[in-house]
Amino acid sequence: MGFENVSWIEDDEERVFVFENTPYRLNGVGVGKAIDLIQESGLPINKSCRVIVLENNVPQISLNYQPVVADSTMNVLRQDWNVTYDLGNSWKKVQKAKKENSSLYKVDIVVYPELHFRNYKLSRIYDVVFNLSPSIEISLWPGMKLAGQIVFPIVNDYGSKYEQIRPGFVTLSQTVRLPKCTFLTATMGTFNNFRGGFDVEIKHYLKDERFSIQAHLGYTRAGEYDNWAYYHDKKWTLTASLGANFYWPEYNTQFKIRGERYIREEYGVTGEMFRHFRHTSIGFYLSLVEHAGNNGLNGGFVFQIAIPPYKQKRKGYFPRVMMGDFGLKYNAGNEEVYGKKYRSRADKNDLRDNDYNPYFIKSELLNF
Numbered sequence: 001m002g003f004e005n006v007s008w009i010e011d012d013e014e015r016v017f018v019f020e021n022t023p024y025r026l027n028g029v030g031v032g033k034a035i036d037l038i039q040e041s042g043l044p045i046n047k048s049c050r051v052i053v054l055e056n057n058v059p060q061i062s063l064n065y066q067p068v069v070a071d072s073t074m075n076v077l078r079q080d081w082n083v084t085y086d087l088g089n090s091w092k093k094v095q096k097a098k099k100e101n102s103s104l105y106k107v108d109i110v111v112y113p114e115l116h117f118r119n120y121k122l123s124r125i126y127d128v129v130f131n132l133s134p135s136i137e138i139s140l141w142p143g144m145k146l147a148g149q150i151v152f153p154i155v156n157d158y159g160s161k162y163e164q165i166r167p168g169f170v171t172l173s174q175t176v177r178l179p180k181c182t183f184l185t186a187t188m189g190t191f192n193n194f195r196g197g198f199d200v201e202i203k204h205y206l207k208d209e210r211f212s213i214q215a216h217l218g219y220t221r222a223g224e225y226d227n228w229a230y231y232h233d234k235k236w237t238l239t240a241s242l243g244a245n246f247y248w249p250e251y252n253t254q255f256k257i258r259g260e261r262y263i264r265e266e267y268g269v270t271g272e273m274f275r276h277f278r279h280t281s282i283g284f285y286l287s288l289v290e291h292a293g294n295n296g297l298n299g300g301f302v303f304q305i306a307i308p309p310y311k312q313k314r315k316g317y318f319p320r321v322m323m324g325d326f327g328l329k330y331n332a333g334n335e336e337v338y339g340k341k342y343r344s345r346a347d348k349n350d351l352r353d354n355d356y357n358p359y360f361i362k363s364e365l366l367n368f
Contacts, residue, residue, distance in 0.1 A: 002313035003034060004106075005054050007097040015044045016090045020054040020103060023313045025306055025322075026278060027053070027355045028364025032078065035063065035365065039076055043067075050090045051081075053356065057103065057142035058175050058183075059095075060356040062087050078365040083358035085181040085205050106317055108137045112149070112324035112346055113307070116158070119334065127157035133168050135324070135346050143175040147189075149346055161194075166225040168192065169346040181205040187344040195220040195263065196232065199344035209358055210249065214258070216241045220342065237263060239341070249359035252276045263340045266290040272302075274350055276360055278367075279306045281351040289339035298333030304351035325351055 002023030009016050017038060021030030031053060043049050043065065051063040063081040114131040135149035149168035156162045171189035178184055182204040190196040197220030205212045218239040223232030243258025256272040268289035275282050286299040307323040314320045327349050343349075354360055 001033065001037065002101075003030075004101045004103040004314075005057055006100045007094060009094045009097050010044065011093070012047070014048040014050055014090065016050045016052065016094045018052045018054060018059075018094055018097070018099075020057070022103060023311055025308075025310045025312075026364075028278065028361050029310065031063070031361055032365050035078055035081060043076060050088065052087060052091060052094065055356065056139050056145055056175065058177050059087055059091050060177075061085055061358055061361065062090065063361075064088070079362075081365065083362045083365075085209055085356075085358060103139050104141065106139065106314055107319040108314075109319050109321045110135045110137055110324045110346070111321070113326050114151075115326070115328055118158075118331075118336070124157075128155055129153070129158050129162055130155040133346070135169065136319075137347075145171075145173050145175075147171050147173075147346060161224055161226070164225070164227065166228070171345055173345060181209075189344075190223065190230075191220065191342045191344050193263070193340060193342040194222055194224045195342040196223045197221055197236065201344075210247045212245045214241075214243050214245060218342070218344070220263075237265060239263060247357060247359055249363070252360055252363055254354065260341070262289070262338065263342070264291075264338060266292075266338050268292075268296070268339055274302075274354075276351070276354050276357075278364065279310075280304065281349075281354060283350060287339055289335070292333075292335050292338040294333050294335070298331065298335050298339060300330040300332040302329045302350065303327065304349045306351060325349055327351075 003019040004022045005020040007018045019034055021027050024030030049065045052059050053061050061083060063083050065076060065081050112133045112135060114133055116129040117126045119126050131151050131153050133149050133151045135147050137145060137147045139145055148170050151166050151168040153163055169191060171187050173185060173187040175185040184202045187199045199218045201216045203212055203214045219236055221233045221236045223230060239261050241258045241260040243256060246255045254274045259269050261267055266289060268287055270285055270287040272283055272285045281304045283302045288296045290296060292298060304325050304327040306325050312320060312322050
């Protein structure tokens, strides 16, 4: 079916399958297809079955089916699987098993469309920037990804530094899973918003997995390319955020609140609400930022869309070309200077942050 990093073991207690969903853009769809195949091929009798889902060879979530006396393994449904960040002891048993169809050193060429607009001028309604930015992404070892992006301007009303063909994200990032459902990602390179440097993000899921806490720390400086020469500021700036998240499973709605330190060293607080759908995430935000206009208040909406095609297998080591996600953020307060942040990776957005949410995966299993 095109799944990668596939392995399995079985002992007296359970049967464990491991795979990485690479052929399907949406993890809820990919996990559902894998569960269907596992059920059709036959579940073990009188023992549990666990499925561990990877991202770049790092375990994210597991699905566990625990039979009871009255169950027939011929009548198991998708909703009979429990989805959780907890891996039990299964990962320790299976992580050294031989993997089939490895993802290491395989190349994806991901094309990211970018649209930005602003209305700071009285002479026209909007200034617009539209770019197509292909990125070459390679998995080097478990959790490690190398990405290099080129920005091709299509429409530019923002000025000279936006009109050149130039590198975008050029990053090296490492993700590790720590004990007790904690994930850490460290990234170095050039980011968006003309920043470059180092970035670390850590996220921990509580025992009640609807709740999580998240922290971010960045050490960056301004920099931009001019005729492929990179010019940067000497001043390094420390940015940070600390916040908490709550997920409302009945409506696939996520609430976030965090305190932040921004690029200009001002402080603020932001609250967000996102509704997640299969192909789209739509959200609203409200912020209070030091030194900003409108007494520091600002707000707006954000949306992210997964652009089709939604299924695309790799053919060996031949590079795969695919579309990235399209996102847009509307700044209703029209704040131009304060409250600015950066993204450290091209594939980082609110839609992808929800990719392995157990409650969202569970809802996707029920919707087929």
